[in-house]
Amino acid sequence: MRTEIGAVAMRLFLEQGFDATTMEQIAHEAGISRRSLFRYFGTKEDIVLGNLVEAGLAVRDALEARPASEPPWEALRAAFESLALDPEYSPERTLAISKMLYGTPSLRAGHLEKQLRWQELLVPNIQVRLGVATGDAPDPRAQAIVACALTCLAVANETWTRCDGEADLAQLFDQAVAAVRG
Amino acid sequence: MRTEIGAVAMRLFLEQGFDATTMEQIAHEAGISRRSLFRYFGTKEDIVLGNLVEAGLAVRDALEARPASEPPWEALRAAFESLALDPEYSPERTLAISKMLYGTPSLRAGHLEKQLRWQELLVPNIQVRLGVATGDAPDPRAQAIVACALTCLAVANETWTRCDGEADLAQLFDQAVAAVRG
DNA sequence: ACGCTTATGGCACCAAGTGTCAAGACGGTA
DNA sequence: TACCGTCTTGACACTTGGTGCCATAAGCGT
Numbered sequence: 046m047r048t049e050i051g052a053v054a055m056r057l058f059l060e061q062g063f064d065a066t067t068m069e070q071i072a073h074e075a076g077i078s079r080r081s082l083f084r085y086f087g088t089k090e091d092i093v094l095g096n097l098v099e100a101g102l103a104v105r106d107a108l109e110a111r112p113a114s115e116p117p118w119e120a121l122r123a124a125f126e127s128l129a130l131d132p133e134y135s136p137e138r139t140l141a142i143s144k145m146l147y148g149t150p151s152l153r154a155g156h157l158e159k160q161l162r163w164q165e166l167l168v169p170n171i172q173v174r175l176g177v178a179t180g181d182a183p184d185p186r187a188q189a190i191v192a193c194a195l196t197c198l199a200v201a202n203e204t205w206t207r208c209d210g211e212a213d214l215a216q217l218f219d220q221a222v223a224a225v226r227g
Numbered sequence: 228m229r230t231e232i233g234a235v236a237m238r239l240f241l242e243q244g245f246d247a248t249t250m251e252q253i254a255h256e257a258g259i260s261r262r263s264l265f266r267y268f269g270t271k272e273d274i275v276l277g278n279l280v281e282a283g284l285a286v287r288d289a290l291e292a293r294p295a296s297e298p299p300w301e302a303l304r305a306a307f308e309s310l311a312l313d314p315e316y317s318p319e320r321t322l323a324i325s326k327m328l329y330g331t332p333s334l335r336a337g338h339l340e341k342q343l344r345w346q347e348l349l350v351p352n353i354q355v356r357l358g359v360a361t362g363d364a365p366d367p368r369a370q371a372i373v374a375c376a377l378t379c380l381a382v383a384n385e386t387w388t389r390c391d392g393e394a395d396l397a398q399l400f401d402q403a404v405a406a407v408r409g
Numbered sequence: 410a411c412g413c414t415t416a417t418g419g420c421a422c423c424a425a426g427t428g429t430c431a432a433g434a435c436g437g438t439a
Numbered sequence: 440t441a442c443c444g445t446c447t448t449g450a451c452a453c454t455t456g457g458t459g460c461c462a463t464a465a466g467c468g469t
Contacts, residue, residue: 067454067455067456068455068456068457069455077417077418078417078418078419079418079419080417080418080419080420080458081416081417081418083456083457083458084416084417087457088456088457089455089456089457150340153340153343154336154337154339154340155336157336157339157340157342157343158332158335158336158339160339161335161339185382185383185386185399185402185403185406186402186403186405186406187406188382188385188386188403189378189379189382189402189403189404189406189407190406190407192378192379192381192382193375193378193379193407196371196374196375196378197371197374197375199374200367200370200371200374201367203370204367204370217367220367220368220371221367221368221370221371222371223368224367224368224369224371224372225371225372225375225407225408226407226408249423249424249425250424250425250426251424259448259449260448260449260450261449261450262427262448262449262450262451263447263448263449265425265426265427266447266448269426270425270426271424271425271426
């Protein structure tokens with residue numbers, strides 16, 4: 046049900062833009078009331094960004110599946126790469142969504158926040174790899190590593206989107222990391 | 228005038244929280260109409276985040292004042308450090324604002340966006356330092372470096388805020404960079 | 410058939426923004 | 440002083456995202 050509504054909404058978003066699509070229109074198109082739509086998705090942004098938090102969980106799982114002896118950057122790279130294998134999204138669709146994401150201010154902000162949530166998800170594992178006890182106070186070093194890895198991924202993603210998906214995402218990521226750590 | 232209104236608004240924000248303060252209340256307290264308030268600040272977030280884009284310009288100027296031969300990371304570090312010398316904000320006030328920033332979702336998002344604008348501001352200079360011609364297509368390597376430096380600054384800032392300003396910000400930044408590039 | 414829970418819809422409401430228009434304030438000119 | 444164009448301000452209406460509240464079903468076990 047949620048999935049179906051989300052599909053309707055995404056179609057409208059891609060057709061006529063995020064801001065130009067009202068919640069009322071989505072509700073009408075999906076055959077439910079506005080109030081019910083807000084029950085399925087608490088926020089308009091949630092419709093677009095909801096799947097991204099699930100993706101974050103997948104990345105975390107992939108990260109935890111890597112051998113504990115693997116250094117942080119390699120493990121993170123491998124975890125990110127597993128994301129690209131997800132057959133859920135076709136490249137064209139991903140590209141269309143990405144363009145909308147970068148072109149809509151409110152979505153861009155939400156997208157950035159997603160990065161923060163991914164960060165919280167991944168830090169504990171990296172903390173272990175650094176040999177730090179997993180206390181309640183997160184280690185700034187682990188946070189810095191995860192945050193910068195995500196930043197490199199974001200830069201790679203933006204470059205990939207800008208050139209209409211012509212380049213190889215993994216390669217762009219490696220270039221970004223090399224520039225930062227070189 | 229804008230400054231005065233901003234001061235009134237910031238006082239209310241810090242007293243009773245960002246979300247709990249309505250634009251109407253700010254307008255009333257500042258002795259102007261709600262409509263005029265929206266003319267001074269197009270968005271509620273702008274009241275809080277407006278000064279931050281000015282700070283971005285200051286960082287850019289400080290970066291461009293560094294010798295061209297200085298490597299990117301050192302130049303960025305020095306540029307960031309010049310920000311801490313600004314006597315505009317007392318530590319307590321900065322701490323209070325930071326806590327509000329991290330504690331309010333919508334502000335956190337805007338804060339992240341500020342980082343993107345800083346990135347755009349600083350990339351051209353770093354691009355020059357890397358020996359790349361300043362064309363219209365930004366170099367992904369320069370973007371990655373600037374973005375990660377800003378990310379390290381953000382991590383340092385968050386850690387600094389979390390420990391109530393006890394630690395030294397510059398030192399936290401250096402630790403973050405060391406963890407990432409080490 | 411009786412209750413219980415849960416999803417749904419309708420309604421009123423709040424607050425952030427935006428467009429529009431009329432009324433003043435200000436400065437230059439005759 | 441009187442006149443005129445420009446800019447600022449305020450008032451009003453309106454759209455839209457989001458929330459609280461309550462009535463109404465729909466399902467289900469007894």
